[in-house]
Amino acid sequence: MTQLKMLQLRVKGMAGNLAWFINIKVFLITGLIVLGSCETQESDYEKPDNKKAVALFEEVVRKTTPKVRGLIEKYPELLSEKGSMKEERVQALEKETREVLLPMVNGTKALLKSYNVNEKDLRQEFQEKDDPRIALVGLMILASESKEQMAVARNFVNAFRTVGYSLQGATLEEAKKDWVDCLIVAVGIDVVVDFVNGNVTEAIAKKAIKKIASRALGAIGAAIAVYEFGSCMGWY
Numbered sequence: 038m039t040q041l042k043m044l045q046l047r048v049k050g051m052a053g054n055l056a057w058f059i060n061i062k063v064f065l066i067t068g069l070i071v072l073g074s075c076e077t078q079e080s081d082y083e084k085p086d087n088k089k090a091v092a093l094f095e096e097v098v099r100k101t102t103p104k105v106r107g108l109i110e111k112y113p114e115l116l117s118e119k120g121s122m123k124e125e126r127v128q129a130l131e132k133e134t135r136e137v138l139l140p141m142v143n144g145t146k147a148l149l150k151s152y153n154v155n156e157k158d159l160r161q162e163f164q165e166k167d168d169p170r171i172a173l174v175g176l177m178i179l180a181s182e183s184k185e186q187m188a189v190a191r192n193f194v195n196a197f198r199t200v201g202y203s204l205q206g207a208t209l210e211e212a213k214k215d216w217v218d219c220l221i222v223a224v225g226i227d228v229v230v231d232f233v234n235g236n237v238t239e240a241i242a243k244k245a246i247k248k249i250a251s252r253a254l255g256a257i258g259a260a261i262a263v264y265e266f267g268s269c270m271g272w273y
Contacts, residue, residue: 087151097144102267145175162250
């Protein structure tokens with residue numbers, strides 16, 4: 038076999054190997070693209086765009102808080118240290134409270150769906166389908182998602198992690214008008230402090246449900262918390 042013939046065979050062999058290499062490379066690149074696309078879709082599913090849901094819930098909260106304020110003013114003995122309420126007024130207030138807070142409860146359920154949290158998760162912690170305390174879960178998410186709270190949240194986490202209820206004695210006038218500050222005034226720092234450590238995720242949203250469900254507030258207690266939040270925010 039002449040040298041020319043051997044060289045031609047080598048070239049053909051190299052060309053074949055090169056074609057094989059190119060095919061393998063194309064196959065791998067295609068696989069990576071498909072895999073990356075799947076991962077992106079999965080990531081999008083895990084972290085849905087919830088800005089719209091948060092904005093819609095904020096509208097519900099702003100519409101509801103004045104109505105809660107109206108309830109508090111209708112039953113002034115509720116926040117009076119010396120006052121007491123007759124049983125029939127307590128029952129009437131609780132009924133009205135449930136009606137007033139229902140839009141926030143439903144709004145919270147819609148908000149939670151944007152974090153892949155459904156009503157089944159709520160039923161695991163709340164016995165009632167429309168427990169008024171569910172509204173406070175949405176309030177926690179709203180406060181944590183607010184752009185205004187980022188620096189303040191870190192400060193509270195660092196300064197008050199072991200303080201407990203140190204801010205519970207603060208008056209509404211003394212409290213700063215910030216989302217997180219006001220949420221602490223409303224529901225207690227022990228509920229809030231771990232929740233504002235980072236961005237809201239499905240796991241954190243479920244943790245908020247557990248936190249609020251552990252509070253023996255009742256319908257009226259939930260209304261007072263919403264009232265204090267709105268008052269602290271300066272909404273009325």
